[in-house]
Amino acid sequence: MFKQLKILDQNQVNEVKKIAARAQFVDGKISNPHSKVKNNLQLHDLEAYNKTSKILHDALMSNPEFTDFAFPEKIAPPLITRYQPGMQYGLHADSAIIPLPDGPIRSDISCTIFLSGPNDSKGGALHVTQGEAGMRFKGLPGTAIVYPSHTLHEVEPISEGERIVAITFIQSKVRDVMKRNLLYELNEVAALEGLNMKDENYMRMQALQYNLMRMWMD
Ligand SMILES: O=C(O)CCC(=O)C(=O)O
Numbered sequence: 001m002f003k004q005l006k007i008l009d010q011n012q013v014n015e016v017k018k019i020a021a022r023a024q025f026v027d028g029k030i031s032n033p034h035s036k037v038k039n040n041l042q043l044h045d046l047e048a049y050n051k052t053s054k055i056l057h058d059a060l061m062s063n064p065e066f067t068d069f070a071f072p073e074k075i076a077p078p079l080i081t082r083y084q085p086g087m088q089y090g091l092h093a094d095s096a097i098i099p100l101p102d103g104p105i106r107s108d109i110s111c112t113i114f115l116s117g118p119n120d121s122k123g124g125a126l127h128v129t130q131g132e133a134g135m136r137f138k139g140l141p142g143t144a145i146v147y148p149s150h151t152l153h154e155v156e157p158i159s160e161g162e163r164i165v166a167i168t169f170i171q172s173k174v175r176d177v178m179k180r181n182l183l184y185e186l187n188e189v190a191a192l193e194g195l196n197m198k199d200e201n202y203m204r205m206q207a208l209q210y211n212l213m214r215m216w217m218d
């Protein structure tokens with residue numbers, strides 16, 4: 001299941017973009033040297049990376065819509081990438097294991113945070129496939145799209161302008177996407193309708209929530 005979220009306000013978007021504009025970017029192959037499909041630029045400036053990844057990480061982790069949906073256990077520091085005309089990221093599934101300085105994490109959920117807007121580039125939609133169909137996303141600045149890391153996805157070629165996003169990968173407390181989505185739905189319904197229920201039924205539903213979490217959380 002996909003989710004679109006508003007993560008950053010305009011000031012945060014401006015701040016992150018300002019830091020990125022002064023920073024060095026290099027060929028994205030630096031972190032995937034064997035990829036035949038990756039053709040983008042990524043931030044390669046420790047100070048800018050530390051600052052922007054903290055802003056983006058804190059924005060995600062303080063957003064209840066994100067934490068309720070993703071059940072994050074560990075999250076890779078978000079990394080800013082840029083696409084200029086001719087660039088794209090061909091169809092792929094994300095690596096299961098993301099190496100990080102503090103040890104590897106398992107990527108259950110992938111996340112793109114849009115920093116440029118839909119009209120800042122021609123092309124450059126994030127296309128997440130679902131069988132033979134799929135969905136295309138070009139979000140407003142500050143919005144994020146969260147999708148399961150096992151899905152095949154691509155960034156379509158851009159022909160004009162520039163696409164700037166931040167990407168991150170999340171290890172979820174609930175590894176299985178089906179279980180994660182069921183828990184999310186149950187918790188949402190409980191939060192929205194719980195107060196309308198008879199006390200005894202609410203208590204029984206809470207027991208279901210707690211016991212499923214006990215069974216399904218790593
Ligand atoms: O830029 C995006 O929206 C997604 C990039 C991507 O698929 C990746 O970095 O693995």
Ligand SMILES: [Fe+2]
Nearest residue numbers: 093094110153
């Ligand atoms: Fe990807």
